[in-house]
Amino acid sequence: MIFDDDFRRRLEVLKRLVARALAGRGGSGRSPVRERGGRIEFGGHRAYSPGDDVRGIDWNAYARLEALVVKEFEAPREAELLLVVDRSASMQLLRKDRTALQLAAALGWLGLAAGARVACTARSGSSAWISGAERFAELLAALERMPAGGTADLVEAVRRGPPRGAGAAAGTAIVISDLYEAEPAARALAALRRRAATVVVAHLLSDEELTAPAAPALALRDAETGAQRRVVLSATVRASFAREAASFLSERASLAAAHGAQLQRVTPGEDLIATVERLIA
Amino acid sequence: MTLLVPAALLGLALLPLLWLLHRWRNRPRDTVWPSLLLWTRIAEGGGERRRRIDLVLLLEIAAILALVLAASAPVLGSRQVVRVLVHVDHGAHMEARRRQGRTAMSATRAEIDRLRRARGETVEVVEIPWRGAVAEGLIATGRDILGGFGYAAQGVNHGIGAVRVRGDRLWFTVETDGSPRDVTVRIGSNERKVRTGTGVEVDFSPKVEVLDADNYDGDDVVVLRRARPVARAETGSTIVNAALFRAGLRAVSGTDPVLIVQRARGDIVADIVHGRDCVALDPLFEGLVLDDCHWRDVRECAGTPALTWRGRAIASFRDGRLELGMPVERAWDGHGTLAVLVERALHAAIRTGLAPGEALVGDAIATPAPRFVDTRGVDRPWDGTLPPAVREGGLSLRAPLALLAAAIIAVRLLFLIFRRAR
Numbered sequence: 001m002i003f004d005d006d007f008r009r010r011l012e013v014l015k016r017l018v019a020r021a022l023a024g025r026g027g028s029g030r031s032p033v034r035e036r037g038g039r040i041e042f043g044g045h046r047a048y049s050p051g052d053d054v055r056g057i058d059w060n061a062y063a064r065l066e067a068l069v070v071k072e073f074e075a076p077r078e079a080e081l082l083l084v085v086d087r088s089a090s091m092q093l094l095r096k097d098r099t100a101l102q103l104a105a106a107l108g109w110l111g112l113a114a115g116a117r118v119a120c121t122a123r124s125g126s127s128a129w130i131s132g133a134e135r136f137a138e139l140l141a142a143l144e145r146m147p148a149g150g151t152a153d154l155v156e157a158v159r160r161g162p163p164r165g166a167g168a169a170a171g172t173a174i175v176i177s178d179l180y181e182a183e184p185a186a187r188a189l190a191a192l193r194r195r196a197a198t199v200v201v202a203h204l205l206s207d208e209e210l211t212a213p214a215a216p217a218l219a220l221r222d223a224e225t226g227a228q229r230r231v232v233l234s235a236t237v238r239a240s241f242a243r244e245a246a247s248f249l250s251e252r253a254s255l256a257a258a259h260g261a262q263l264q265r266v267t268p269g270e271d272l273i274a275t276v277e278r279l280i281a
Numbered sequence: 282m283t284l285l286v287p288a289a290l291l292g293l294a295l296l297p298l299l300w301l302l303h304r305w306r307n308r309p310r311d312t313v314w315p316s317l318l319l320w321t322r323i324a325e326g327g328g329e330r331r332r333r334i335d336l337v338l339l340l341e342i343a344a345i346l347a348l349v350l351a352a353s354a355p356v357l358g359s360r361q362v363v364r365v366l367v368h369v370d371h372g373a374h375m376e377a378r379r380r381q382g383r384t385a386m387s388a389t390r391a392e393i394d395r396l397r398r399a400r401g402e403t404v405e406v407v408e409i410p411w412r413g414a415v416a417e418g419l420i421a422t423g424r425d426i427l428g429g430f431g432y433a434a435q436g437v438n439h440g441i442g443a444v445r446v447r448g449d450r451l452w453f454t455v456e457t458d459g460s461p462r463d464v465t466v467r468i469g470s471n472e473r474k475v476r477t478g479t480g481v482e483v484d485f486s487p488k489v490e491v492l493d494a495d496n497y498d499g500d501d502v503v504v505l506r507r508a509r510p511v512a513r514a515e516t517g518s519t520i521v522n523a524a525l526f527r528a529g530l531r532a533v534s535g536t537d538p539v540l541i542v543q544r545a546r547g548d549i550v551a552d553i554v555h556g557r558d559c560v561a562l563d564p565l566f567e568g569l570v571l572d573d574c575h576w577r578d579v580r581e582c583a584g585t586p587a588l589t590w591r592g593r594a595i596a597s598f599r600d601g602r603l604e605l606g607m608p609v610e611r612a613w614d615g616h617g618t619l620a621v622l623v624e625r626a627l628h629a630a631i632r633t634g635l636a637p638g639e640a641l642v643g644d645a646i647a648t649p650a651p652r653f654v655d656t657r658g659v660d661r662p663w664d665g666t667l668p669p670a671v672r673e674g675g676l677s678l679r680a681p682l683a684l685l686a687a688a689i690i691a692v693r694l695l696f697l698i699f700r701r702a703r
Binding site for chain 2: 090091093096178180209216217218221222223224227229230231237241244245247248
């Protein structure tokens with residue numbers, strides 16, 4: 001069970017932290033908005049046209065400009081949080097999938113609590129936008145429903161995501177993946193950059209997969225492709241593997257930066273609260 | 282280099298087993314990995330080179346090689362020796378002339394020389410003059426050794442006793458042809474009175490001396506001085522007697538085989554030397570039995586029977602000649618020779634079952650070349666085999682190789698501990 005009692009306890013802690021933070025800033029927990037003239041957002045001036053409500057005429061502007069102008073107010077735009085979760089076969093090992101789903105759920109709750117609408121998407125399925133913290137359970141259900149296995153295809157995951165709402169504010173996309181495939185990851189990030197103002201990558205990797213095992217020899221099988229390889233683990237091979245692992249991490253960080261995304265390394269077993277704090281910092 | 286235990290090389294059969302164990306230990310573990318990306322990049326970068334030889338395997342191979350070599354007991358610079366001690370009786374009787382004109386001693390020496398030449402390996406023939414009669418540490422385990430003693434070279438000691446060794450205890454009698462009497466006997470360093478004709482059993486001592494007797498050289502185990510010596514012997518399944526070594530002879534080691542050369546007068550020396558077999562070379566006689574043989578010092582004969590057997594005179598001195606009552610082909614000279622001739626005649630007669638006086642002495646005198654008598658088990662002619670050669674000298678490499686093996690094993694264990702700690 002992914003969203004077990006321990007997860008819910010951590011989530012309660014997160015809720016209290018968020019509530020404390022919001023209480024310090026004032027407000028009810030929804031994002032503070034400016035209210036003016038019955039409308040929510042001041043959207044600028046336009047020339048008076050016959051038939052416009054005279055109460056909207058900005059007399060101060062008339063005094064300055066000696067022209068009749070009316071104020072315009074915009075309806076408030078709801079922020080969006082898209083959670084792109086990699087549920088490929090490589091993510092099913094070493095507790096990565098559990099970590100990914102719990103992290104996505106925690107981030108989703110934060111988004112809902114902040115008044116944003118949240119959706120989750122993967123290669124094989126996605127959810128609709130969900131608004132309101134009271135609908136958090138729907139988000140959990142959507143996360144659990146997303147099929148696991150197969151190859152990673154972040155591009156398809158992004159494509160499957162629900163379309164942006166009309167008038168919706170540029171939101172945030174959070175990608176949770178091990179990013180083994182560089183080219184698809186790059187295309188996915190580029191696509192996300194076009195629809196989200198902020199892209200954060202949670203590069204989820206277990207320490208075990210970045211360290212050569214202690215066995216003298218291995219008959220390896222790729223979890224996604226099924227490809228096989230025999231490896232004799234000499235000291236040279238171990239050292240080479242460590243170098244390649246470090247290089248891999250560096251390359252992915254560069255890849256994310258190149259697409260305007262922030263990348264944070266996440267390790268299964270980390271404290272959930274600490275991980276969320278790092279990601280939203 | 283010589284391997285004293287070449288069979289130990291069979292231990293090399295462990296090497297294939299070691300290799301199989303190594304292969305099994307290092308078999309690849311089936312592992313599902315999230316992605317082979319990093320492993321592929323290692324191979325492409327040349328990081329996955331051909332595996333070098335496992336140092337641990339090398340250590341284990343070296344340890345086995347060192348252990349096997351140590352077990353095979355290699356020796357550098359040693360030589361193989363068959364050491365044969367030849368006890369040559371230097372009694373006067375050994376100068377008895379034989380049909381071919383050679384004396385028993387010369388025939389004996391010729392046989393020894395032949396022995397030296399005949400063997401391919403190094404044979405050391407050490408001649409030990411043997412004149413006396415001292416039983417010394419010659420005990421057949423579980424076997425009785427009956428010993429009678431030859432007389433000293435001078436031929437003046439006619440004391441004869443019987444020593445029977447039972448296990449590790451000595452049983453002897455002091456004999457006399459007179460009335461039983463008490464004689465003082467020194468057994469080892471203790472003196473005690475012993476009744477003649479009575480068996481006395483004591484802890485084995487290298488020397489038992491009858492102190493009442495004189496006219497002996499003091500080295501005899503049992504010396505009986507009496508007017509007329511009495512010989513008493515018994516036959517057993519093996520005609521043996523206590524091996525007699527004069528005190529002061531070179532000590533016979535437990536590993537040296539012994540050839541005994543003596544004129545056997547029914548006294549085949551013990552076939553056990555510190556538990557090892559020996560071979561008796563009898564130039565004149567094979568092992569014989571004396572039975573109720575009484576003879577007298579020829580100086581006392583002078584017309585009286587010099588030698589009687591079972592009450593019958595078989596030899597007498599007449600006009601300075603010993604008449605044996607049987608044809609004698611050769612003359613004699615000196616007491617020793619006379620005694621030899623007489624005894625030979627007697628023995629031949631007894632052996633063949635002929636009554637003394639019948640014509641076999643000539644054959645007995647003309648004994649063929651010395652015959653080695655193998656007394657190790659049964660009284661049979663020696664087949665010429667010698668005990669196995671022994672290695673002597675040289676530098677043994679067993680200990681250094683064993684130490685090397687121990688050091689390698691210690692290093693291997695350190696590897697094991699280090700790996701587990703890591």
